[in-house]
Amino acid sequence: MQIYHTVLGIDRLPSYNDFAVVIISNSEIIFKKECVSKNELLEIAQQFKVNAIAIDNIYELGSESEIKAFMSYLYNVDLVQVTGSPIHGFKPLSLIARELGLSKGSKLSPMKSAEVCAMATIAGYGYLVKFYDPETKIVISRRRKFGSGGMSSERFKRSMEGAILNLTRIIENRLKSRGIDYDLLFRRGNYGLDGSTFIIYAPRNQISGIVRPLRTSSINVRVIPMFSKSFDFVPLNAPIANHKKRYLIVGIDPGIVCGIAILDLNGRVLHLSSGRNITRGQITRTIISLGRALVFASDVNPPPSMILKLAASHNAIIFYPESFLKVEEKSIIIEKIISEQNIKVKDSHQSDALAAALKAYLSYKNKLEQCISHVKELGAQVDLEEVKALVIRGMSIRDAIMTSKIPKVEKSVKIKKQRSEKERIKFLKSKLELMKLEREYLLAKVKELESKAEELEEELRLKKIEVKSIDKDEIDRRVSSYISEIGRLRAELEKEKNEKQLLKSYLTSLASRELMIFKKISSLREALELQNIIVKKIDEIDEDLRKILLKSPPKFIIVQESYIDDIFDFGIPVIMLSDLKYVEYEDFIIVDSASFNSALENAKKKLEEHQKERAKKIKHLFEEYRLERLKELKKA
Numbered sequence: 001m002q003i004y005h006t007v008l009g010i011d012r013l014p015s016y017n018d019f020a021v022v023i024i025s026n027s028e029i030i031f032k033k034e035c036v037s038k039n040e041l042l043e044i045a046q047q048f049k050v051n052a053i054a055i056d057n058i059y060e061l062g063s064e065s066e067i068k069a070f071m072s073y074l075y076n077v078d079l080v081q082v083t084g085s086p087i088h089g090f091k092p093l094s095l096i097a098r099e100l101g102l103s104k105g106s107k108l109s110p111m112k113s114a115e116v117c118a119m120a121t122i123a124g125y126g127y128l129v130k131f132y133d134p135e136t137k138i139v140i141s142r143r144r145k146f147g148s149g150g151m152s153s154e155r156f157k158r159s160m161e162g163a164i165l166n167l168t169r170i171i172e173n174r175l176k177s178r179g180i181d182y183d184l185l186f187r188r189g190n191y192g193l194d195g196s197t198f199i200i201y202a203p204r205n206q207i208s209g210i211v212r213p214l215r216t217s218s219i220n221v222r223v224i225p226m227f228s229k230s231f232d233f234v235p236l237n238a239p240i241a242n243h244k245k246r247y248l249i250v251g252i253d254p255g256i257v258c259g260i261a262i263l264d265l266n267g268r269v270l271h272l273s274s275g276r277n278i279t280r281g282q283i284t285r286t287i288i289s290l291g292r293a294l295v296f297a298s299d300v301n302p303p304p305s306m307i308l309k310l311a312a313s314h315n316a317i318i319f320y321p322e323s324f325l326k327v328e329e330k331s332i333i334i335e336k337i338i339s340e341q342n343i344k345v346k347d348s349h350q351s352d353a354l355a356a357a358l359k360a361y362l363s364y365k366n367k368l369e370q371c372i373s374h375v376k377e378l379g380a381q382v383d384l385e386e387v388k389a390l391v392i393r394g395m396s397i398r399d400a401i402m403t404s405k406i407p408k409v410e411k412s413v414k415i416k417k418q419r420s421e422k423e424r425i426k427f428l429k430s431k432l433e434l435m436k437l438e439r440e441y442l443l444a445k446v447k448e449l450e451s452k453a454e455e456l457e458e459e460l461r462l463k464k465i466e467v468k469s470i471d472k473d474e475i476d477r478r479v480s481s482y483i484s485e486i487g488r489l490r491a492e493l494e495k496e497k498n499e500k501q502l503l504k505s506y507l508t509s510l511a512s513r514e515l516m517i518f519k520k521i522s523s524l525r526e527a528l529e530l531q532n533i534i535v536k537k538i539d540e541i542d543e544d545l546r547k548i549l550l551k552s553p554p555k556f557i558i559v560q561e562s563y564i565d566d567i568f569d570f571g572i573p574v575i576m577l578s579d580l581k582y583v584e585y586e587d588f589i590i591v592d593s594a595s596f597n598s599a600l601e602n603a604k605k606k607l608e609e610h611q612k613e614r615a616k617k618i619k620h621l622f623e624e625y626r627l628e629r630l631k632e633l634k635k636a
Contacts, residue, residue, distance in 0.1 A: 003236055004051040004078075006030075009118025010041065011110040012060040019060075020110035023048050024118040034111060042073050052078040054117035056093045058129055064231070068131050076292075076315075082117045082126040085233030096120050127233040130288055135281050137224040138171065138198040138211055140164055160218050161192035167219070168196040174210045175200065183280060183306050185256050197256070199279045232285075246291030247389045249364075250316075251357025252283070252298065254306040259349030261357040262290055265368055265388045269341055274349040280310055287314070294389050297360035299325045299352050317393065319360035330355040333362070367391050375401060502585075516591045518558065528554065534577075534589060538563040556600055558591075568610045573603035 006025040013020060013034070019041060023031040031048060038061075045053060053074070058081050061067045071079055084090035097103035097116040100123060108116065120126060142160050168186065175182050175198070186196035200207055207223075214221035246264055253259035258278040262271040270290050287293050293314040298307050303320045311318045333355050337343060345351050371387050374397050382404040390400035518534035521527040525545055527535045533554045541549070541564070549570045557567065560577045567574055579599045581592035 003124060004122055006048060006050045007052045007054050007080075007118040007121045008041075008045050008048070008050040009054045009114040009116070009121070010036075010060075011056065011113035011117065013110050020114045022111065022114040022118050023050060024115070024122060027119070027122065029115065032111065032115075038070065042070070045074055045077060050077060052080050052121055054080045054082055054121040054126065056083045056113060056117055057081065058231075071131065079129040080117075080121045080126040080236065081129055081233065082120045085127045087233060088127065088235065093117070096125055100125075121236070124237050126236050128236055130232040130234060130285075134202060135279050136200045136202060136207060137222075137277065137279075138200065138207075139195075139220075139222045139224065140167055140171075140193075140197070141195045141220050141222075143216070143218055143220045156218075157189070158191040161189040161194060163192075163219055164189075164194070164196060165192035167221070168193055171198060171211050175207075178210065180206065180210075181309070183254075183309070185254070185277060187256055197277055199277070201280070247294040247385055248287060248291045249295045249297060249319075249357050249360050250283075250287060250293050250310075251353040251355070251360070252296060252304075252307050252310065253349045253352035253356065254304045255349070257347075257349050258283075259347070259351070259353035260286060261350065261353040262287065263357050263361055264291070265294075265361075265364075265385065265392075267337075267358070267361050267365070269337065269343050269354070272343060272345070272350050272354060274347055274353070280306065280313070283310060284313070294392060295319050295360050295364075297356040299330070299356040299359070319356075319363065321359060325355055325359065333358045364392050367397075371397055371400070374398075514593055516593055516596055518589050518591065520560075520587050520589060524557075527557075534558040535560070537561040538567055540564070541566055556603065565610070568607055568614075571607065571611075573600060573607050575599045575603045 006023065009022045009024065010019045012018075018035040018037055020034050021032065021036045021041065021044060022029060023044070025048075031044070033044075036044065053071075055061070058067055058079060061070055067079075071077070082096065083093055092106075093113055093116055094103065094106045094108055097108060097112070097120075100116065100119060102116050102119060103112065142164065168184070172182075172184060181201040183199040184196065185199070187194040211221065211223060213223050248270070249263045249265070251259075251261035251263075253274075257274055257276050259274040260271065260278070260283060261269065263269055271286060273286075293310075293316045295317045296303075296307050296311040296314070296319070298304065298318070298320040301320045301323055303318055307318060307320075310316070330351065334345065334351060337354070337358060338345065343354075345354060368388050368391070371391055372384065375382055375384055375387060378401065382401055384404075386404040387397070387400045390403060391397055395403070520536070521534060522536045524535050524538050524541075525548075527533060528545075528548055533556060535557060536559075538557075538559060549572070553570050553572050556573045556575060557563075558575045558577055558580070563574055575596075576599075577589070579595075579602070581595040583590050
């Protein structure tokens with residue numbers, strides 16, 4: 001099956017400066033030239049409107065970056081490597097020439113090689129070369145989770161989200177200053193950003209100096225090189241080749257979770273998916289597996305930057321509604337297609353992407369149906385997909401049909417010139433009829449736009465009346481509510497100021513050792529592990545804890561509620577928090593140093609008394625035991 005009509009075959013000359021060039025259209029050579037430079041090659045390809053450039057080895061065009069740069073100047077032109085691919089294996093060009101009956105020998109001249117490349121591509125030999133950009137991902141995330149808490153929890157959250165926002169802005173400004181292409185995905189927080197992800201379309205070595213991996217107590221920055229092939233090779237005779245001419249309407253819902261919906265120009269859903277941190281490269285690979293993008297659609301106005309960049313890279317049209325699509329409108333659009341095509345929509349991101357694509361399709365549907373009817377009426381031999389694409393791009397139906405006529409061989413052209421006068425008149429009448437239909441359509445469109453303008457004017461008038469008729473009591477109520485809110489915010493601000501002043505005084509006293517600060521701990525084991533000596537209560541001492549206390553007992557323990565006398569066995573003074581002058585501040589207790597010193601002296605005295613009392617008890621027990629033994633000996 002023939003895929004391309006006009007192919008430019010090239011082969012590098014032995015001098016390695018210029019190329020031999022042959023252009024074949026419908027199996028006939030229409031142009032050939034030796035010693036063509038790279039710039040001249042671009043001009044020739046554009047002049048003859050070739051569909052593909054065929055070569056036996058793509059690296060004859062230069063390095064990977066040079067190949068991509070060269071092909072970027074040619075819109076809608078494919079690059080074909082005739083001899084094979086690294087994955088599928090290679091076949092010598094001389095063998096391909098023999099199979100096509102173009103040569104009997106094993107040695108081919110540059111001009112003959114160029115001819116064989118072009119003819120082989122038309123015959124379906126070779127591999128279509130797909131281009132991908134390298135990608136690097138930068139992820140900025142928080143390292144701690146926010147649990148339930150008071151003012152300090154909110155303050156910590158505000159600080160962390162502000163830090164992520166600030167770091168994101170710094171990286172974004174550096175990328176912009178270097179002109180590096182990127183997408184930015186983020187999650188908003190109450191005070192800044194909860195997290196952000198950069199998808200950078202450049203290799204890892206190009207972003208050195210912009211950002212480096214970072215790991216602090218609260219923020220984590222990761223730089224992740226993403227595996228991405230520079231080239232992919234698709235066989236021309238693979239099923240994908242049958243879709244080469246299929247134009248697509250692509251709906252995108254960008255974000256941390258991205259939705260993708262792809263339709264053909266008949267409104268049939270070809271692909272519907274969603275995923276986290278999907279890149280433009282991944283979207284492009286999905287698109288080219290199904291055809292070529294004609295329209296990128298958004299459900300919001302203005303469209304997001306990702307859609308603008310995708311449309312620019314695919315040379316596609318951008319569609320977006322005049323205003324945000326409402327939920328009710330999306331439901332109406334989607335429900336019909338779900339029932340007709342048995343589509344399953346898994347989440348809101350897929351729903352938004354599908355609604356955007358369907359909204360775009362419905363806006364073009366009338367024109368697309370006219371294209372079909374005009375082509376049938378004229379009986380013209382045209383590429384209908386191309387006609388539809390040209391009409392969507394803004395060309396009139398008549399001009400699109402004339403432009404998209406399938407080229408015929410030279411013999412057919414000669415027969416065409418011998419048409420009778422009646423046939424010529426009939427053809428001109430059909431063109432006139434087509435122009436009349438277009439005129440009627442345009443007049444109907446003008447009336448529709450005039451009607452819409454009147455509706456908008458009426459809506460604006462009603463809005464103005466509504467604004468004027470707002471009740472005075474409602475205004476007073478709103479003003480009172482705003483004043484109350486301002487008062488509440490001022491009180492909160494004053495409270496924050498007082499707390500800040502209190503913290504300053506605490507810090508000053510801590511620095512001069514007038515105050516001591518301890519963190520509240522619930523268990524004795526945890527207090528010892530954290531080198532803290534304030535604990536809520538002491539209930540029991542197990543064997544492991546006993547070993548720790550015997551090995552390295554603390555100088556004192558402050559207890560908030562209660563303790564057992566067993567703690568004195570380890571020679572540790574115990575201070576009750578109620579005996580101290582202190583204030584509680586969130587998870588901390590701030591103690592007056594003078595009261596602490598006094599309480600510590602009392603605790604030591606109490607410990608001494610306990611130890612003396614314990615010694616007396618032991619002595620008494622020993623005396624009782626000695627007397628009992630003497631009695632037993634006398635009886636014996």
